[in-house]
Amino acid sequence: MTGSPTFQPLYEQIKSLITRSLVLGEWKPGEAIPSEMELASRYGVSQGTVRKAIDALAAEYIVVRRQGKGTFVATHTAPTHQYRFLRIRADDAEPTSDRHHPRTKFIGLQKDKADANIAAKLGIRVNQAVVVVSRVLVFDGRPLILDEITLAQSIFPNLTMEKLVASQGSIYSFLETAYGTRMVRAEERIKAVGATKHASKHLGVAIGTPLLSVDRVAYTYGDRAVEWRRGLCLTSGYSYLNDLA
Amino acid sequence: MTGSPTFQPLYEQIKSLITRSLVLGEWKPGEAIPSEMELASRYGVSQGTVRKAIDALAAEYIVVRRQGKGTFVATHTAPTHQYRFLRIRADDAEPTSDRHHPRTKFIGLQKDKADANIAAKLGIRVNQAVVVVSRVLVFDGRPLILDEITLAQSIFPNLTMEKLVASQGSIYSFLETAYGTRMVRAEERIKAVGATKHASKHLGVAIGTPLLSVDRVAYTYGDRAVEWRRGLCLTSGYSYLNDLA
DNA sequence: GAGTGGTCTAGACCACACC
DNA sequence: GTGTGGTCTAGACCACTCT
Incomplete structure (x- = not known):
């Protein structure tokens, strides 16, 4: 009853x-x-x-x-799971091949305040402190992805370039060991865009070159959004792979 | 022992x-x-x-x-599952909203022979007969996707424009009821490309406009590849959604 | 051998749909 | 009420890892 x-x-x-x-x-x-x-x-x-x-x-x-x-x-630190969310593969490689570890080149780290968009995506208040990490992922010697990664300072305090550069492997692996925050799932929205001046410089292509723009919100336990990023990705010789079921 | x-x-x-x-x-x-x-x-x-x-x-x-x-x-004929593999959503719509039924405009149907690439993807012999269906998907009155769909004639014989135009809803729904072949899963490879003359004409954009190029191989029961398609997709106001887990 | 996850069974009961 | 899938239990045995 x-x-x-x-x-x-x-x-x-x-x-x-x-x-x-x-x-x-x-x-x-x-x-x-x-x-x-x-x-x-x-x-x-x-x-x-x-x-x-x-x-x-x-x-x-x-x-x-x-x-x-x-x-x-589960952990992101194991070699096979380092880049679990990375869907970019060389066109001539088997989709299942795990040997595609890119090299990371950190470009910058700025402290900023959340605008309305980022505040909404991360579930924080406008003007709350965030850190924006810029980096380039290099595959087989070619710079392919320009990332801008936004994190709330309240969750990831005292983040510095030195710590990032010192860390080996993926940024998720670092955040997991340094802050105990594990990324569990993510949502991506993909568009095709032309390379901006900034992107063309870092990826070594002409302005206007078609790139994938990949927006990602990543979640930790309990569906809590803790990262927002935008990646610009060159797709000559490489593709974004997706399995539909 | x-x-x-x-x-x-x-x-x-x-x-x-x-x-x-x-x-x-x-x-x-x-x-x-x-x-x-x-x-x-x-x-x-x-x-x-x-x-x-x-x-x-x-x-x-x-x-x-x-x-x-x-x-x-399972079936593709139910309204909620008609476009199960379609990952394009309007930016201002909820990802979960199912109300996004595009309208289909068929452009052409040609009989052809499989080249080496298609033969490999579909697991058939080179020069085996195939049918190539061209169509445009129209969202909210805007032509967004130009598809070229390749099917083996041995599996889908006697396919005609008339039958396609007469069929309501998605092409998978039609293939399922007409041939009993159900698409179970698919693999997609995505690139950013510039609009060709052909694409610019059908999507109403300038040549060179960045588009998503979405290659798909679709499989039926027992992991048998039965469809190969290439979609060119305009992403202004719309995005390709993907959940990473 | 001891401990872990993995499989298989048999039976009881709950939630839901249709009559 | 009857039949369906959904949950929960208890116990037996198998497969794998480590000691």
Whole structure:
């Protein structure tokens, strides 16, 4: 007779509890979470229910299962997952080939205040402090992508060029180890644009050259937007890959 | 001591059996497949194992579950799934809004022979007969996408302009009802290019205007490639959306 | 061998659709 | 009410990893 209008399965609730522990940092990226049996007794449910909750988290790449070893908090630091969100591949390479590590050239870092657009995308207030990182990604010696990455200072304080340059690998890997904030998913909006003067300089092409403009909002646990970026991408010999299902 | 090197779970085998029935047309798109209990007794396994097989098929949108009613073969004919693979959205629309049905303007249909590139993509022999359909998709009165769609005649025989024009809705919906071939997934490769003379004419923009070039290979059951297309897409006021996970 | 995730089963009960 | 898919449980056994 309670008449709960919104029925929520037990495994969804368990999934939320596990996610909550991830947000609170009880288990850090790369670490193992407790075994299914342990979690089952902790939450007072059967192992099968915990399993279904973890299945859902594994499907979202929030955790990774390894048979015989345990279940681990997913991370961007592993070489194979460094550039998990990067969809650019050489046209002559296999889509599945993971050997495409670009080299990063940092260009600048400016402190700024959020305008209305960025404030809306990041869910912060207008004029709140942000950091804008500019960089170029170099593939096989060719500068292909010019990125402008905007982060809220409240979440990523004391970010400096020195730290970025010192960090190896992807920026997500760095943010994860330095601030404990892991990017879980992202939304991209793609357009075709002509190269601006600024882009033409950094990518070494003529002004007006067609480029992909890739806008991205990246989210951490609990669908919280924590990054906005715009990438300008040269696509001669390279393409943006997407699987539709 | 048999030492089976490649262990395959029971539910994977059941999944293959169900897929086989789909390929053979035992259950047509839109129809219900037998209940879990029926399939369980047919294959001599428990209901839970059948459930797991169907779960996998449902995750790939090959079948659709409806609580209380049954499990149905997925289809492109439902209004909400007509343009399931179309990722273009108006910038001012919600990404989730499904009200974006474009209008189709067919331009031409030519019979041709597969060149090396198309033969490789479609897995057919060079010089095998193909049909190339040209069309423009019109959004809100504006011509946005110029498509060139290549299909093997062996799979889609007797395709004519009349039939296409007479068909309502998406081309996948038509191919599904007319030939029973359902597109299950697709791979796209995206580049930025300048509008050719041909494209500029049909999209009403200047030559050289930056466009998205979207190459697609679409697959039916069993990962069989059955369509190759190239779309040229104008992105003023509209974007290509992609979710990264 | 001990511990982990992975599979399979059998049965109970819940939520939903149709009659 | 009957039949469907959806959830939850309990237990058995398999496959993998490490010691």
